[in-house]
Amino acid sequence: MKRDEFTSLNSVSINVREGEVFGLIGPNGAGKTTLIKILCTLITPTSGRAYVNGYDVIKESSDVRRSIGFVTTDERSFYWRLTGRQNLEFFAALHNIRGNEARERIGELLRSMDLSERADELFMGYSAGMKQRLAIARGLLNEPSVLFMDEPTRSLDPGAARSLRELIKSYIVNEQGKTVFLSSHNLDEVEDLCQRIAIFDRGKVRATGTVNGLKEGLGSEATLCDVFSSFTGKQFSDEIAFIKPRIERSHRHGGFGRRG
Amino acid sequence: MIFMISPDLSFRKAGSFIKRSYLLQMSYKLEFFLRLFFAFFNILTYYFVAKLIGTSAAPYLKPYGGDYFSFVLIGIAFSTYLMVSLRSFSESIRDEQMMGTLEAMLVTPTDTTAVITLSALWSFIVASLRVFLYLLIGIFLGAKIANINVIGAGILLVLTVICFGSIGILSASFIMIFKRGDPINMLFMSTSELFGGVFFPVELFPGALQGISHLLPMTYSLNGMRHALLQGYSLGGLAPDILALIIFSLILLPLSLLIFRYAVVRVKEEGTLVQY
Numbered sequence: 001m002k003r004d005e006f007t008s009l010n011s012v013s014i015n016v017r018e019g020e021v022f023g024l025i026g027p028n029g030a031g032k033t034t035l036i037k038i039l040c041t042l043i044t045p046t047s048g049r050a051y052v053n054g055y056d057v058i059k060e061s062s063d064v065r066r067s068i069g070f071v072t073t074d075e076r077s078f079y080w081r082l083t084g085r086q087n088l089e090f091f092a093a094l095h096n097i098r099g100n101e102a103r104e105r106i107g108e109l110l111r112s113m114d115l116s117e118r119a120d121e122l123f124m125g126y127s128a129g130m131k132q133r134l135a136i137a138r139g140l141l142n143e144p145s146v147l148f149m150d151e152p153t154r155s156l157d158p159g160a161a162r163s164l165r166e167l168i169k170s171y172i173v174n175e176q177g178k179t180v181f182l183s184s185h186n187l188d189e190v191e192d193l194c195q196r197i198a199i200f201d202r203g204k205v206r207a208t209g210t211v212n213g214l215k216e217g218l219g220s221e222a223t224l225c226d227v228f229s230s231f232t233g234k235q236f237s238d239e240i241a242f243i244k245p246r247i248e249r250s251h252r253h254g255g256f257g258r259r260g
Numbered sequence: 261m262i263f264m265i266s267p268d269l270s271f272r273k274a275g276s277f278i279k280r281s282y283l284l285q286m287s288y289k290l291e292f293f294l295r296l297f298f299a300f301f302n303i304l305t306y307y308f309v310a311k312l313i314g315t316s317a318a319p320y321l322k323p324y325g326g327d328y329f330s331f332v333l334i335g336i337a338f339s340t341y342l343m344v345s346l347r348s349f350s351e352s353i354r355d356e357q358m359m360g361t362l363e364a365m366l367v368t369p370t371d372t373t374a375v376i377t378l379s380a381l382w383s384f385i386v387a388s389l390r391v392f393l394y395l396l397i398g399i400f401l402g403a404k405i406a407n408i409n410v411i412g413a414g415i416l417l418v419l420t421v422i423c424f425g426s427i428g429i430l431s432a433s434f435i436m437i438f439k440r441g442d443p444i445n446m447l448f449m450s451t452s453e454l455f456g457g458v459f460f461p462v463e464l465f466p467g468a469l470q471g472i473s474h475l476l477p478m479t480y481s482l483n484g485m486r487h488a489l490l491q492g493y494s495l496g497g498l499a500p501d502i503l504a505l506i507i508f509s510l511i512l513l514p515l516s517l518l519i520f521r522y523a524v525v526r527v528k529e530e531g532t533l534v535q536y
Contacts, residue, residue, distance in 0.1 A: 034531065040367050044528040062369050070367040076360025079280065081287040086280075093276030094368035094375075138364070 024183040026200030032183040069139030080124040095142040109137040129160035149182040206231035281382030333398040335458035345428030348383035350435035357536040407492030419505035423477040426512035433523035480504040
């Protein structure tokens with residue numbers, strides 16, 4: 001039997017500075033999630049090297065995991081029949097945080113995420129916004145230097161997404177000073193949060209730079225949407241349509257793309 | 261076995277896994293208690309089969325005390341560990357994959373082997389509870405478990421769990437790579453009850469088939485357990501079975517961990533770790 005193989009990332013070279021919020025934008029299937037999973041040691045690259053906090057993701061994978069947090073948009077990544085607090089206690093144990101230290105850390109994170117009052121309710125009763133805030137609390141359990149966030153506002157309504165962005169800015173970036181590496185389909189979010197970005201398409205980095213720097217390269221009136229189009233040859237609105245199947249599905253030919 | 265695999269495995273971490281599994285299990289209380297309750301009917305079936313057989317099988321059962329019900333009770337009770345081992349490791353991978361929690365666990369410093377091994381721990385606790393219940397019900401129904409070598413039975417139990425657990429880890433390695441169609445599970449599930457002496461003594465087999473029995477750890481586990489629990493053999497008397505299980509453990513445990521690590525490396529390269 002021959003295994004199906006394809007190259008999902010090719011010649012990717014990115015440097016992220018300590019303390020910055022770095023954004024990855026690109027269409028579905030561009031390789032964004034694959035890159036994040038490689039950096040989180042969930043996937044091993046077949047060639048090349050990647051370092052997180054100076055640790056090699058292949059040779060020093062446990063050091064990498066000790067120093068990072070991962071916030072996934074998948075709300076299934078929690079135990080639905082446990083409470084928010086019980087979920088955090090379990091994941092704290094996986095980070096080797098126990099006893100009083102765990103209790104204090106969890107208490108503080110629940111307060112910061114505005115979840116204290118609902119912490120002892122079952123996760124299955126949480127709203128989408130609460131679930132995502134709990135995912136952030138889990139990502140911060142081990143006080144990581146780098147926080148990876150894969151489309152953190154994907155499943156949220158505009159209001160909840162705005163609140164979460166505020167939380168990311170005020171708590172994670174300003175108060176905690178974390179380095180944040182996030183992927184997003186939302187250009188407003190990227191402009192709002194990120195100092196620098198990389199535009200991804202078909203497994204390759206098409207451009208990197210500051211949001212303003214990339215826009216200025218195209219003229220004073222250029223938007224991030226124009227930047228995206230100029231480097232990928234695609235309209236960003238078409239790509240966004242890909243992630244709104246209920247609204248636009250009938251206008252598409254084919255299926256939904258793989259998450260990037 | 262659980263605590264020898266990796267320095268990453270501490271009793272406290274094991275406690276966290278047990279607490280999580282307990283809380284999840286207790287959120288489905290009815291299922292949990294129904295399973296335990298219906299274990300009673302399984303034993304009752306063999307109680308009446310034993311009544312039917314009466315003393316006709318006594319010559320074959322003489323090395324085990326002569327009573328069929330006691331013989332089959334030990335067989336059913338301790339073969340539970342093999343069934344649990346074959347299922348629990350692969351099911352724990354599959355359950356975490358399906359629930360979507362595997363990725364979140366594997367991005368922590370707790371390594372993959374620890375996550376899978378500790379996730380299966382609760383199944384072994386429930387299996388032990390079920391074995392205890394089987395024995396209790398059996399004694400109530402007249403099984404002749406009186407002259408027990410506790411230390412011998414304890415040693416045999418630990419070695420049994422190591423051997424069967426190793427086979428379970430081997431099975432999980434296949435599940436990790438191929439997702440379905442695990443030959444280890446199929447092989448041991450289909451042969452162990454027949455050739456391992458769960459329902460009848462392996463001495464009933466013709467010579468060539470007895471050879472197959474001697475290749476299975478189940479044979480030594482059940483033989484030793486019967487001698488320890490039904491006849492109170494001394495450690496010296498149990499030595500051949502204990503030695504055989506030690507040899508199986510020394511081969512199976514490192515082999516299963518090696519293959520499991522290979523499976524983890526491979527699925528991480530293929531990017532299929534969380535696919536099912």
